Amino acid sequence: MSPIKTTSYKQLDIDFLIEELTLSEKISLLAGKDFWHTVPIPRLGIPSIRVSDGPNGVRGTKFFNSIPSNCFPCGTGLAATFNKELLVEAGELMGKEAKMKGASVILGPTCNIVRSPLGGRSFESYSEDPLLSGIAASSIVKGIQNEKVVACLKHFVCNDQEDERKAVDTLLTDRAFREIYLKPFQIAIRDVNPKALMTSYNKINGEHVSQNKAILQDILRKEFKYDGAVMSDWFGTYSTKEALDAGLNLEMPGPTRFRQLVQAVHAVQANQISEEVIDDNVRYVLKLVNEGLKAEIPDDVIESANEDPAAGELLRKVGDESIVLLKNENNILPLSKTAIKGQEKIAVIGPNAKAAQDSGGGSASLAARYKITPWEGIKNKIQEGNNTVSLQYTLGAFLDRNLPDVGDVLIDEEGEKGINARFYKHPPGYKGDRLLLANYKLNTSKVFLSDFKSDKLETNDILFYADFTGTFIPDETAEYEFGASCLGTAQVFVDDVLIADNKTKQTKGDAFFLGMGTREERGSVQLEKGKSYNVRVEFGTAPTYTLEGGPVEAGGVYFGIRIKSTPEVEIKKAVELSKSVDKVIVVAGLSKEWESEGFDRPDMDIPGFTNQLIEEIVKVNPNVIVVNQSGSPVALPWLDKVPALVHAWYGGNELGNTIADVLFGDYNPSGKLSMTFPKRIQDSPSYINFGSTNGQVWYGEDVFVGYRYFEKVDLKPLFPFGYGLSYTTFELDNLVVESFDGSIDIQLQVTNTGKVAGAEVVQIYIEQENPSINRPVKELKDFGKINLAPGESGLIKISISIKEATSYWNGLKKQWQSDKDDYKVLVGTSSDDIKLEGKFSTSKTFNWVGV
Structure with missing residues (x-):
């Protein structure tokens, strides 16, 4: 799919367009056109813009046979660099690659809190600490938006587990909400103003966030003064009127489930939804389109991979610093x-x-x-x-969990690593022309066909078949396992002998991240080292599925090969x-x-x-x-x-x-x-x-x-937050702390006392000496990283606002509060390794709101 053609990157006149758009056209703008695009209005020159998944790299618009991308270290790894400037560079590379994929909006970064080691998407977020999360997110967003690409910060807010993620009601105090979970978003909005925000799936204290007026209007719009677009997570909209009233500007993906034209027009005409509410939501969608136009992505762009060696060099640098x-x-x-x-x-x-x-x-x-x-x-x-x-x-x-991907193990018909994939209208054994739909070479045996297209199929026809073939040459003589799981049906053959059957016997499993597929079915066969074996997987799409509750899309298949062994033998x-x-x-x-x-x-x-x-x-x-x-x-x-x-x-x-x-x-x-x-x-x-x-x-x-x-609770962890060793040693000294004009200025000297060059991360924590409420012992408030040669010394200078350094959320007053008190500045190389200590005092107690 390509973006709708535009004749100019000229910014839209939003006020004019809101006057000119019909009610039906306005409503159509409030949901996606498809999985990756907004709705265009050609009559008024409003183009469609494209979005793409992006926390680990920019995928583009395709799941099946997608154009390869550069993959970044995961979010928790990026944050482990503690390098603000490097993360800006990483964001800039993401922005460049988004334009190569024709996307003017990256669906990321993710800055939810790593609340538990067990969270399924913890790797995708940055940290357990809200300040590190907020700074990492801000750095990535800044880099993306330096390239004039929109960063969509997600998932707003408290999307910190996967268990019942669309239904779970997150119950928490207002103080925890403010100090921990909202804080990363607050920092990013304050510092870099991401042009888009994605709501989370979950409820908070009884209301889904995507229709929570107190969060989206009172906090986000009024208190944080946020002026970017707010979109739902994919299929994360749960109502029509409530979500529109709350300011969920864009339902994704399209076509709409909750903003259907007839029903929405009727609701407006019946005064159930105000036309002013429609206009307000449209205004933010048009602002998003305007921001997307700034990327100046060419008409009918063809997605391409970024093969610039400089990209690999930056990924290696980021990866080095993350370890x-x-x-x-x-x-x-x-x-x-x-x-x-x-x-x-x-x-x-x-x-x-x-x-x-x-x-x-x-x-x-x-x-x-x-x-x-x-x-x-x-x-x-x-x-x-x-x-x-x-x-x-x-x-x-x-x-x-399942047999490993064999995309780089099998040999295709050209004698190279890969898998031949031929798609047909009719099943194997069909008496007549099976009608070849498409022919691909794949580099993976994990095949998801949600966006497979063929002009030889009728619209919405998801019944077709595929043969995946390749040659397998074993490294050693042994018994080998072959297996497949699927959304549909699949059988695995070796030299035309059926080895694994996921067609005539199927069991419900958790294949695919939607958890809708079958259990992997396996079979095994003895193979000789160095001999060539023809592997064929015959697959039928979702309508051939034999279990109840099958998917509505074309489905897919995962298949693999592994030497059969036991843990004891290995x-x-x-x-x-x-x-x-x-x-x-x-x-x-x-x-x-x-x-x-x-x-x-x-x-x-x-x-x-x-x-x-x-x-x-x-x-x-x-x-x-x-x-x-x-x-x-x-x-x-x-x-x-x-x-x-x-x-x-x-x-x-x-x-x-x-x-x-x-x-x-x-x-x-x-x-x-x-x-x-x-x-x-x-x-x-x-x-x-x-x-x-x-x-x-x-x-x-x-x-x-x-x-x-x-x-x-004075409990020793295995490894503390902020911990990491080096092949050299560092000494921190000469700490100077000064406070004036609403800020604390901190300066210290760092010396490399070892024999090799290295970098040290200096972490600044603040402790209130006489807290009036139950507060953490100390909290991270900033950090700096310095590279030093053996014997070299350097200065780190950090300035922190007093209100950010000292404030906690007063739930009774519903405001941030900074107490008149004495405070310690604790400087260390991890949360439990404090090297230097300084002090400052505040002269009055004050309250504040906003960012």
Whole structure:
């Protein structure tokens, strides 16, 4: 789909248009035209503009066979850089890529709170801390809008779990709402004014946010003075009159469900909905169109991938800075690319070693333009040396919920990696011409057909068939599993023999992020190393589904291949290999199958047998380095037994290179945890109040989220907020704190006292000495990052407004309040490592509202 043609990028005269538009035309503007576009009014020169998913990168308008994109590190990884300027650069790259996809609006960033390690979309947000979340979001928005592309900040507000996300009623105090959950949005609106805002799915204290007048009008419009457009999350509109009255300007996606022409016109004519309300909502939609026109996207743009090497360089820099070194006993890291004496042997083991965990799942995921696995990144580093270091690999443990994607395993008809896909009107065995609809080469075996099109199909015809074929050449002689899950029906054949049947026997499962598909059905067959086998998957779309409650779209199919083994066999192989090498790198963690939009994690454990794998390896080799990839905390029961732990998040395209950069010291790690890692899920402040109970969730921890809770109850976490090690050391001194003209000016000196260059993140926390209410021990109020050569010193200067540094929400007065009191300025390198302390005082108590 292409945007409606425009003849000019000239700004629309909104007042004139509101006078000229008919009531029917006005109503048509208040919902999307389709999944990705606004409605045009050609009669008056109002064009359609395009939006695109964008938290991890800009996908474009297609799920099926989409144009590849550059994938950024996940949100919690971006925040871990603590680098405002770098995040602006990342936002600028997102803006550039949006224009290459013809999108003038990016649906992101996401700045909800990481309230619990179990939140399905925690990876997509930034932090447990509202200030870090707000600054990270502001930096990304600033970069996007520097490119004249609209940033749509989401999800406003309290969209902090996936359990019953469209129905759950979030119950919380006004103070927690203001100080924790609204605060990131307030900061972004104050500092960079995002031109669009997306409402959340959930209710707050009994009312869906998308129709909550107190939130959208009283707070957002009147108090925050927000003047951008407000759109729903996809299918997150629940009413007609209430949502319009509240100021939900744009229902997405289209075509509308709640703003149908006949019904809406009737409501206006019956004085149920005021025409002034219609005009007000239209005004904001037209403002959004005007903002979109500023991107000057050409008419009939053809989506394209950004293959500029500079994009990969920036992604690698962002990924390098996101990685957090959590443990490094006896300086086992960094590793050397060359052995000093003889030859050094390194084993690379683990389910994520040869998998590219670029992002979490759901709408944040996309078809990455390329991916570097940790194995590839490490192997490339070793090849830079003098070949005195050798690498060996074994799997060690399985991670996949379903059999892995084989888009880069199968060989297509041209002898290259890939899958041939042929779509037909009629099923296999049809007596006659099956009528070929389309022929594609795919790079993935996870096929979602919601936007498949063919001019040989009637409009809205979703019944068709596909054959997916490729050649499989096994690496070793063994029994192999083949399997498929689907929205429709599917059968997997190897050399024309049926191996896996998801057609004649289907069981309800959770395939696809909508959770509407079948369970994966598997079968196995013995195969010989080096021999070629023809793999064919025969698929029928949703109308062929044999279970109740089938989807209304074309559906899709996921299929995969894996050597058949047991955990015991794989662990035994890993242990034997570990005995024969000098060091072991275990690459573990989660994947988008376990951390995704659509569901929350059941616990903090790494699934499967990864923990047992590490426990057994450390028994035979003490030199174990674990690289964990996850967007939020996981349990680490073996932590005391391994000398090194690196947290690498979901790292985008360059994930393998960035992991290798840190492991081998080509980049000195400078990332800091954007959330607290508890020792166990029971220690999480939201533990007893997470997930929906009879349609409700109570935010019982109130303002004590993350480190605020751990410090208040004096509970030691596994790793504190803001924590991260380096290969060098830093000294902080010469703190100067001065307050005047409504601000606190802070200055200190940072010195690199080690032997290698590095960067340190200096964190500024404020503590009230005599609080009149129950407050956190201290709260993050700003931070700065400085790069220093060995022996070099530099100054960090930070200015913070007194009202932001000292205020809390007074629920009785319904205003922010700053107390007359003495305050401590606590300067450190993590929330529990305070190096310097200063003081300032305020001379009066005052209240305020706004941003």
